[in-house]
Amino acid sequence: MCQYANMFTETIIEWYKENKRDLPWRDSSDPYLIWISEVILQQTRVVQGYDYFLRFIGRFPDVSTLADAEEDEVMKYWQGLGYYSRARNLHAAAKSMNGVFPKTYPEVLALKGVGEYTAAAICSFAYNMPYAVVDGNVYRVLSRYFGIETPIDSTAGKKLFTELANEMLDKKQPALYNQGIMDFGAIQCTPQSPDCLFCPLSVGCSALSKGLVTVLPVKQHKTKSTNRYFNYIYVRAGAHTFINKRTDNDIWKNLFELPLIETSSSLPEEEFLALPEFQTLFAPGEQPVVRPVCREVKHILSHRVIYANFYEVILPEGTASFGKFQKIKAEELERYAVSRLVHAFIEKYIDLK
DNA sequence: GTCCAGGAAA
DNA sequence: TTTCCTGGAC
Structure with a gap:
């Protein structure tokens, strides 16, 4: 009998074991460190956030240190990262914790600046809870492999992809699977010129067989400025x-x-x-x-x-x-x-x- | 120069 | 649905 739910999930996990990125917040189960890293990585690439993470936790190594800091200093550590509400929310959330990081999904989701993606990441990485992450990487990998043309920024799309992600999730090792599919999207199934030639999922990939790789995922909005x-x-x-x-x-x-x-x-x-x-x-x-x-x-x-x-x-x-x-x-x-x-x-x- | 990637909140 | 930023690819 197959150890995994399906071939897709098994392939993602096997690929991850061979290709995982070695990052300072990986293999930690400290929810504080995972939280900081995930908020930094919201709308931010690893290369850009890497040094910010190290400096940030060097100065604010735990919930209490962050909660006791002045907001202006937190902002200074965030300078240049963009989306500054992340820093304000991080500081406010730390103050709300009374020194202890919350331990359930609803409590984590209730933190300022933590949405469904970040809550799933924290709870699966830190507590090994079975919540599937759905970020830009996951939308891309799933939409391509399963050939889904529903726009990812529509209500229907969000629901559909969240359900599919939870179906594919390995409930026994959610941390491994979640990090696997995100690294797979970041390294293998990239937005531009993905490495389909050497992709372990190319055989069953719907987008590849239909020539839709460059079309998926579909987005409906174009922001006017x-x-x-x-x-x-x-x-x-x-x-x-x-x-x-x-x-x-x-x-x-x-x-x-x-x-x-x-x-x-x-x-x-x-x-x-x-x-x-x-x-x-x-x-x-x-x-x-x-x-x-x-x-x-x-x-x-x-x-x-x-x-x-x-x-x-x-x-x-x-x-x-x-x-x-x-x-x-x-x-x-x-x-x-x-x-x-x-x-x-x-x-x-x-x-x- | 233009285009695009990347979540949360109101 | 719109508002939050920056940097890298081209």
Whole structure:
């Protein structure tokens, strides 16, 4: 009698034993470490998240350490990873645990920032519970092997693929199977140019026999993006500069930035300098020296295109201008978590000494 | 330059 | 359904 539910499941597990990636969060059954790694890997590739994981757990090795930290420091450790709500939710969830990581699926699912995928990953990897993971890799592998053309971002698709994933799951060794199918998707059944020639599942693969490999998985949405126009002001007032913390429900929430004026279109320098929003930043009678540093820097997010202009403003030490912003020593700018856009500007154009 | 991969929440 | 980001492939 066959040891596994079916050939698909058996092949995935055998393939995994030969080809598994050696990663620092693998072979650990510490739910905290698995949680951190899974949240970092949400919407993030292993190569990009690897170093972040090591630094993060080096500083926050357990639930209590993370819960006791300041959110600004957590954000700083997340700087550059993107989707910053993940860091805010991670911190909030740690605070909610009272030092103990939850031990049941419903409790894990209830954590902020933990959805069905992450809950299944934590419970199967840490506790060996029989919950099938359904991530982008799983959608791809299943849709191709079984030739399913239902869009993966439809309600029907989510239900169908979740059911199929749980059917294929090896209930006796869910951790092995779950990690197997995700690595299989990441290494063998890749989005572009998958290695069908040497694929152990090529014989039964529906997409391969029907020529649908490049078509599957099917997605129905295409995200439309809108333009935004940001004008950043780097102030130099002696040894000091000014920053702002983004607290609104908008992109880069709870990150810091240089003083910013958003406009509805890209303004030429003269028009920008004449804006009341710009003029009122200055104390009466102040005569600032303004210099455009770089213009029309294009920064692309999934659903936004930001065109950024950067201006340098020289003011005397102790100026009364920019009173509504946080005044810091320019050399301490690197202590604050900022977006890639702002960080790239600081790196390239600013001498912090 | 364009396209695309990768989950959660509201 | 839309809103959150970044980086790598081409």
